[in-house]
Amino acid sequence: MLLFVFWSLWILDVATASITVYGQIPMGVTSALSATATVAAAYNTTVLNPPEVPDPGPATSFTLSIPSANTSVTKLSIPIKGTFYGFSVEMSVITQLFGKNSSYVQVPLLNLLANIQERAGAVHVRIGGNTQEYAYYVPTLDEGRAISKEKADTQNPTETPAVIYTMDLFYLLSNISSFVNVKWYIGKFELFSIRVPFNDTSDFRLQIVEYSEAVLGDNLLGVQVGKSLIYIHSHRNSSYNPQAYADEFGELIAALAADSNVPVKNNLIGPSVSGTWTPEMVWDTGFISEYTTNLGALSVEHYPTDNCFPIYGIGSYHDPQTEFSDFLNHTSGIALCEPYLNSTAIAQAAGKPFLMFETNSASCGGFPGISDSFGGALWALDYGLQMAYSNFSGAMLHVGGQNVFYNPFTAPPTNVSKYYEWTVGAVYYSALISAEVFGKTNTSQIVDLLGNDANIYTPQYAVYENGALARVALFNYITDPSGASDYTATITVSGGNAPASVQVKYFLSDSVSTKTNITWAGQTLGTIHEVDGRFKGTLDVVTIACNTGANTCLVPVPAPAFALVFLAAAPDITTATFSTSTYTNAAGTATVPASVLATSNGMLGMDETLWSTSAGSTENAAHGQLSVDFGLVFRVVAVLLVLLSGH
Structure with missing residues (x-):
């Protein structure tokens, strides 16, 4: 009998090790576990009422x-690449979405990016956000992590912590590019945008530029060094103006020119205005002509509205049900692009791409029932096509942590990553379909x-x-x-x-x-x-x-x-995919050969806490959990029983 138990347990262990466990809830798991995985905004189940059928309706x-x-x-856009829609990823959630370090790359992410690569030829991803504003380099971090975080910035309404990174961050990005043709922008965001840590003009801390150029090489598209209204977060005073910004930009260029570890000097991106400054206020300083040899692209950031009041008490309350209809018509995209038509024309005259470097449905995390709905996906697709028609060269859909509604994709919390797979937001389809609209030839207008x-x-x-x-x-x-x-x-x-x-x-x-x-x-x-x-x-x-x-x-x-x-045959799409039957602890884990990298299902670390610091996503997303190898426990118990039985 004991031998039967031993072999049964051994077979059970082996079988468990060989199957994909994503989405399968083992026997004995209580409903409480499910609740912990669905409370965050990324898993919100709010469903709004669709607007009434218009009367009179359009012709059928x-x-x-x-x-x-x-x-x-008579009016046609500039040539648009299939990579038009990319993703802007908050720096603090990189290890959730990309992998713990360069040895552990998230396989579902590779699949999601590969889908777009197959249609567009490549994928453009920007890493940055509030969390890069005070980012700085350290040689190593505990547990081999690529990034970690410091105490939150109490002067920032969203209490954004600084990100600490190691050289391995850039190897992580490079390894992703070795699997999928991903090109990277290194940058930061929000209403005050500082892209290379721009907060200390006496020490520009250029390691992030040096290392990204050294490791990423041709896979580095550019470095974002813009800013807008830094004084809102007490990083500049209220007298800070576009001319002061332009002067500071020049100081950064001088610092880069003196740095022999930065061989590429012409891939800077700015000014990324997103507040009360208009792009023209920066153009009027002579910014483009003064720094044209250093500028790889011009950029702005804009969200159509905000949902900051429920979390931060900032601004006014916007009822999602009332707001919904504003996203469900063509007027929305036209109105959002109109303020930038002059700037896109200026960019063309200067021979520079014009980028919407960060956008989504609403700042502070989006709206429940809008940002994650089919209607939200139609809006994002229409908005993207309208930006292309308005001569933007690209746009980045922002990605935060568990506590935002607008994510194109979200990794499961670490404590349930053995049982749950990823979640795709509706706007991921917007990016995917946009890639098919424009295709791979880079000639589409x-x-x-x-x-x-x-x-x-x-x-x-x-x-x-x-x-x-x-x-x-x-x-x-x-x-x-x-x-x-x-x-x-x-x-x-x-x-x-x-x-x-x-x-x-x-x-x-x-x-x-x-x-x-x-x-x-x-x-x-x-x-x-x-x-x-x-x-x-x-x-x-x-x-x-x-x-x-x-x-x-x-x-x-x-x-x-x-x-x-x-009008001709739709192209055949055969996307290479990657195995997805692995997760962070060693119990029953299928592995990928070292030459292909090991894979992981989430970040267990970050001081045992995963946070997103994009506006609207500062809630604790997941806590590190003690992992127990039950397969090992079963084997040890079985062996002991056999020995005690005398067999």
């Missing part, structure tokens, strides 16, 4: 006459068609690739289960011929309010705690026959939905 049948060549388009009498609920765009009409993007913001608000867009090709057929990928859900049952071309990544970065379900690309004699293609668009129409 209309024609889009689109020129076959870009030479016949986009135009806002303003069809259907420029109705705000049914916007459309055309995309030209290598000068020829390649794709048409169609939105329907209305939620109407009756089907009465579904529409059919008739596409005609002026100056050319309609193809024999088109292929259509649909971005679908039941309502703009939903957080689940969201699909892109029939596939989904999963819902809360069930995402490993790989798509689930069967790919569904709809082929629609066209009438070549009438030169028309009729494309139906449900309410709500987004449809991407390919």
